[in-house]
Amino acid sequence: MSAIPFHPFRPRVRMPVRAALRLAPLGDIWHKPALSGVTALAVVLVALLVAGRLDLTLYASAGAMCALYGHGLPYAARGRALGWVVLGMLAGTGVALVTAALTESVAVRVGVAALLAGVHKAVCDATRIGPPGNVVLTFIAASAAFVPVQRLGDVPVHVGVGVAGGVVAWLVGMVPGLFRADGPERIAVARALEAAARSAQVCDERGGGGDAAQARHAAATAVNAAWQTVLRAGDRRDGLRRLLVRAETVAARVGHGEPGGGVDAGTLLAWAHELRKDRPVPVPPACDARTEAAERAELAGIAAERVEARRPARSPLALLARWWRVVAMVSAGAALAGWVSMALGVGRPYWAVVTAAAVFAANTTMSWSRALQRVIGNLLGVALFTLIVPVARWGAVALIVAVLVMQFVTEAAITRNYWLGSVFVAPTAMLMTEFAGFEPVSALVADRWLDTCLGAAAGLLACVLLPDRRASVRVRDGLERLERLVEEPLGEGRAGRDRLRAALVELREAADLAAGEWWSATLPQERIAAAERAGHHRLAELTA
Incomplete structure (x- = not known):
């Protein structure tokens, strides 16, 4: 067995600017979380408006915003995931509300919000829940930790309002399964077919080189992601599994100049189109005996792995033990940002906590990109807020409409680049504070801008000082x-x-x-x- 050329301690620090700000194509399913999030939020906001209790918006939103999660999962898995997300969201919110009720110390509230941010990050990464990850959970919990007037007796009622919002979110997330039960699996396999087709095209046009290697890597990543989705769907997706194995065959062979399992890039793209249009699942044509045997072995092996893997999942405590470094890093960066913000007299130090938690990524380069994107996006976002807040203050209906519009646009923009999404995230977060009462626009803008800079710097510093060297x-x-x-x-x-x-x-x-x-x-x-x-x-x- 040949040696593996690993160099575990070779620093490769890059601080890109242009790449961090480059816009990607619009995501293929951006409208799904956008419509789900807006629908769930609209239901609870309209209900609170009718009841004359828009002051409960934060608590209802804690549940409703869970509708943003799980859109890449098969519906059975999505139902379970949404249930856990709602429970996690409300548990964090409950801890934050109890903290707000027990102490008026800003330092303690920042510390609790920072610790919750670390736990949110670790659990979301360990469970691979996907977008929007830990940011929404941390934003709601940190906001709840700084509710100005909170009594212990009110906590059950406020959490109960969040439960109602969570039920709405769960229903909104699951209803599409009544009309297209295998939609998420189809999308995942279509992405794998498209990535394999691009890999074949690049290798045919350019041969080897960096572009071909990058295309093969993208194809392997898409195939692996599709397997994770399809295998969670159970035993009813044999046709999709056969297509996915053929995509894997193509992705594995074209880079080495071998036949691609009897299909070309055009055929793969046509299959992907059929899947996206909800037409009958295509059947791969017969190919050479070696490929057929290899694909049958692949299907049998994957089925065996899935059956053997049916064991009790590791407990949340075991997950946290494995991810202690993430908890420590995010909590330290978030606490540092919040305490510095507090020392400077900023009115909302929890915004700094949220920014620090959002900036943390797997490495310094990615954290730098996220920090840069967050700062630029928020700078433009506070400018946008100053333009729309006069309209939002026309009345409760105008405020609700403004929040829903910003939420919808956010989901489209963030698929192109995080900084573009932040342009609309910032005014959404600032508008949410308007439900509790109006404050001077200049104070809101100054708090948001300073907390963003502090949070970005603290989160980046934590990532630089605590890399995972092993x-x-x-x-x-x-x-x-x-x-x-x-x-x-x-x-x-x-x-x-x-x-x-x-x-x-x-x-x-x-x-x-x-x-x-x-x-x-x-x-x-x-x-x-x-x-x-x-x-x-x-x-x-x-x-x-």
Whole structure:
């Protein structure tokens, strides 16, 4: 077995500006979270307007904003995920409200909000819940920690209002499943087919080189993401699994000049189009015997991995133990930002806490990009707020409409770039404060701008000072272990399959954690993909 050229402690610090601000194409399903978020929020806001209790907007929004989550998950998995998101949101909000009721100390409130920010980040990353991640959870909890007048007796009522909003969010998220039960799986497989087609086109046009390697990596990433979605859908998606295996075959072969499993890029794109239009699932044509045998082995191995993996999930405490570094880093950066904001006399130090938590990413380069995007987006956002706040103050209906419009546009803009989304996130957050009462615009703008700068600086500093230096080492160890298990005779029975399945899971998790860590060398993505594929084949043999 050849040596793996890892260099775990080779710093590669880059601080890009142009790349951080470059706009991407509009996301393919941006309208789904946009419509869900706006619908859930509109239901609770209109209900509160009719009841004359818009002062409860923060608590109702805690549940309603959960409708933004889970749009890439199959509906059965989405239902479970939304339930956990609502529970997590309300648990954090409850802790924050109890803190606000028990103490008027700004320093203590900042500390609790910062700790919640760290826990939110760790749990969202560990569970891979997806966009919008920890930011919405932290924003609501941090806001609740600074409710000016909160009594212990009011906490159950306020959390109950959040539960009602959460029920609305759950229903809004699940209703589309009544009309297109396999929609998320179709979208995921279509993305994989499109990525494999682009990889084939680039390799045909340009041969090797950086563009081809980048396209192959994008295809491997899309295929892996699609497997995560399809396997969560259970046993009813055989047609989609066959298409996905063919996409994987194409992605694995075209980079090496081999036939792509009997299909070309145009065929892959046509299949993707059929899936997106909710037409019958295409059937891949027959191809050479070697490819057919390999794909059957792949399907059998993946099915075995899914069956063997049906075990009780690790407890939240176990997840937090694994992610202690993330909790410590985010909490430290958020607390530093909040306390400095407090020392400077800013009226809303929790905005600094939220910004610091939002800035944290896997490495310094990504954190720098996120900090730059956040600062620029918020600068433009507060300018936009000054333009729309006079209209929003015409009355309660005008304020509700302004919030809903900003929320909808945010979901479209943020798929193009985080800074563009921040242009609309900032006025949305500032408008939400208007439900509790009007304040001078100049004070709101100054607080938002200063807290943004403080939070961005503190979050970036925490990421620089606390890098994960062992990320590449864990990938190296996991890759070597998997390759060794594939080559060794594991014997029959469950023990051998368990060892191989555990190695597959550990390598995948280690690679996800190490991707982008600034203090590590570039990961051998193609070798990792090849090892996983070989592991699936070996698992099929053991199962047979």
